[in-house]
Amino acid sequence: MINLTIDGVQLQVPEGTSVMSAAAGVGIEVPHLCFLKDINEISACKVCVVEVQGKSKLITACNSPVEEGMVVYTNSPKVRRVRKTNVELILSQHDCHCATCVRSRNCNLQQISNDLGILEVPFTEEVPETPWDHSFPLIRDSRKCIKCMRCVQICDKVQAMHVWDVQNTGSRTTVDVADNKTIDCSDCTLCGQCITHCPTGALRERDDTYKAFEALADPEKVTVVQVAPAVRTAWGEELGLNAEEASEGKMVAALKRIGFDYVFDTNFAADLTIMEEGNELLDRLDNSRKYAWPMFTSCCPGWVSFVSKKYPEYLRNLSTAKSPQQMFGAMAKTYFAQKKGIDPNNICCISIMPCVSKKREASLSYMKSAGAGQDVDIVLTTREFVRMIRAEHINTRFLKEQAFDSPLGESTGAGVIFGVTGGVMEAALRTAYAVVEGKNPEADAFRAVRGRDGRREADFTLGDQILHTCTVSGLANAEKLMEDIKAGRVSYDFVEVMACPGGCVGGGGQPIHDGCEFAERRGGTLYRLDSERKLRFSHENPEVQKAYEEFLGKPLSRTAHKLLHSEHVN
Numbered sequence: 001m002i003n004l005t006i007d008g009v010q011l012q013v014p015e016g017t018s019v020m021s022a023a024a025g026v027g028i029e030v031p032h033l034c035f036l037k038d039i040n041e042i043s044a045c046k047v048c049v050v051e052v053q054g055k056s057k058l059i060t061a062c063n064s065p066v067e068e069g070m071v072v073y074t075n076s077p078k079v080r081r082v083r084k085t086n087v088e089l090i091l092s093q094h095d096c097h098c099a100t101c102v103r104s105r106n107c108n109l110q111q112i113s114n115d116l117g118i119l120e121v122p123f124t125e126e127v128p129e130t131p132w133d134h135s136f137p138l139i140r141d142s143r144k145c146i147k148c149m150r151c152v153q154i155c156d157k158v159q160a161m162h163v164w165d166v167q168n169t170g171s172r173t174t175v176d177v178a179d180n181k182t183i184d185c186s187d188c189t190l191c192g193q194c195i196t197h198c199p200t201g202a203l204r205e206r207d208d209t210y211k212a213f214e215a216l217a218d219p220e221k222v223t224v225v226q227v228a229p230a231v232r233t234a235w236g237e238e239l240g241l242n243a244e245e246a247s248e249g250k251m252v253a254a255l256k257r258i259g260f261d262y263v264f265d266t267n268f269a270a271d272l273t274i275m276e277e278g279n280e281l282l283d284r285l286d287n288s289r290k291y292a293w294p295m296f297t298s299c300c301p302g303w304v305s306f307v308s309k310k311y312p313e314y315l316r317n318l319s320t321a322k323s324p325q326q327m328f329g330a331m332a333k334t335y336f337a338q339k340k341g342i343d344p345n346n347i348c349c350i351s352i353m354p355c356v357s358k359k360r361e362a363s364l365s366y367m368k369s370a371g372a373g374q375d376v377d378i379v380l381t382t383r384e385f386v387r388m389i390r391a392e393h394i395n396t397r398f399l400k401e402q403a404f405d406s407p408l409g410e411s412t413g414a415g416v417i418f419g420v421t422g423g424v425m426e427a428a429l430r431t432a433y434a435v436v437e438g439k440n441p442e443a444d445a446f447r448a449v450r451g452r453d454g455r456r457e458a459d460f461t462l463g464d465q466i467l468h469t470c471t472v473s474g475l476a477n478a479e480k481l482m483e484d485i486k487a488g489r490v491s492y493d494f495v496e497v498m499a500c501p502g503g504c505v506g507g508g509g510q511p512i513h514d515g516c517e518f519a520e521r522r523g524g525t526l527y528r529l530d531s532e533r534k535l536r537f538s539h540e541n542p543e544v545q546k547a548y549e550e551f552l553g554k555p556l557s558r559t560a561h562k563l564l565h566s567e568h569v570n
């Protein structure tokens, strides 16, 4: 153990601890911009400088290890002076138009500049704007980039996609798409992890809120909105609501207040997905020679994009079941439209998702099976949803709980847990077991698939077969999985992959908390909601049962195939 003093506090920490983390352990926060624990510890921003007694040069706290007897000052006059100059230098190359920045009020640079009392930028340079295709779902504003390298490192180390790279040298150093590619020609899966780890507004989603406002204002349009499972765990975070205040019922009420005609639940479609995908798995097991193994889940568009870009020979392993988002769109513009006597061409189908990649999934050419344009017209992230609440001046504390509308609003606990890594697997196993054994298992029988690790294996008995399963989140973990499968080092029957660490709860469209991971906490909310639901098996969802009776026939029927399944094309 090492003994040291930080700002007058004596402490003991293990050897190798950084000064920043030693300080954090006794409640002293050293300001920083580029630091991301275990991912980016390169002291690029020099904001975390601290003074060590007896040393003339300041050191960077993020990557300097503690030393025996060290006396550290994290906020001495010298530290404040140098830190301020370092931040002023960053600002000199930054577009400081905060009023028009999507990250205003949630920007580390803005916060630190305010905290340091910087009221004007003493030196400014003209920052050139790199051209960008603003129709792409991910937008980069080069003038707001502070070259912290977080995006480069997240995309390299956590997602293994290597989309970004450093370009130029000296004061012209910048980050851009690697190999001089344009973003649409790169390997970007639109997972959005670079956005949620960017400390400023240099990266963001394409804003589609104006399209939603236009549809809401159009008297011809019937606006039908669906809300993804993970959104309900996070929508209140930026509004300062705690988990209890940010209930599902208040979220529905906020959407009604915004003016959506029908507020439905993607969880309904998640239950529907289980009916199709669970039966598809059983069909593949019965005819195992006809199919490529393992079967992969297909509901995460970041993962589907990853397979298509890096392992296209495995596209046929993906379940043909569409994602819940897309199943919902197809059902809204057929079954729901028919039941209500609405011309599907007048329906504007809007999704609220914790995901940026869903914007692209909705626009794929083959996602228009209902014959009325794209099945899903507009996709908004959780962050865009929050912006709409703000734009409407809704005081969420005064909202009264409201229920989802029918017939696409009922859901079970199995549908709820789709939003957390392992949830699709667990929900599918609950129903597959019931189909094979003729009775429900204990609802938590498959909890072995839950957990924090990026990759988990579990075997389950299904009838007379042992099912080898694997659950993965994060694309670097997915890459390792694929290499193991290719090399024959592992053999599985059913594999669930979610592109974002922790699953959709940690999605790239969720509220941002300066590099802090909220996935686990949000996942806990979904497991709580599952345990509180009266119904916990997708096949027991009464609205799903009714949809089969009235419209789809049975799982994997012709109608189901036409609307709810698709081949994955490269």
Ligand code: HC0
Pocket (backbone or CB within 6 Å): 227, 228, 229, 230, 231, 266, 267, 269, 270, 299, 300, 301, 323, 324, 325, 326, 353, 354, 355, 358, 418, 419, 420, 424, 503, 504, 505, 507
């Ligand atoms: Fe997900 Fe989904 S669970 S991908 O993360 O399957 O985005 O929340 O909506 O579609 O249901 C995202 C979340 C969804 C879909 C569902 C799946």
Ligand code: SF4
Pocket (backbone or CB within 6 Å): 138, 154, 155, 159, 161, 162, 163, 164, 187, 188, 189, 190, 191, 192, 193, 194, 195
């Ligand atoms: Fe990389 Fe994901 Fe960002 Fe695309 S969205 S650049 S894959 S981190």
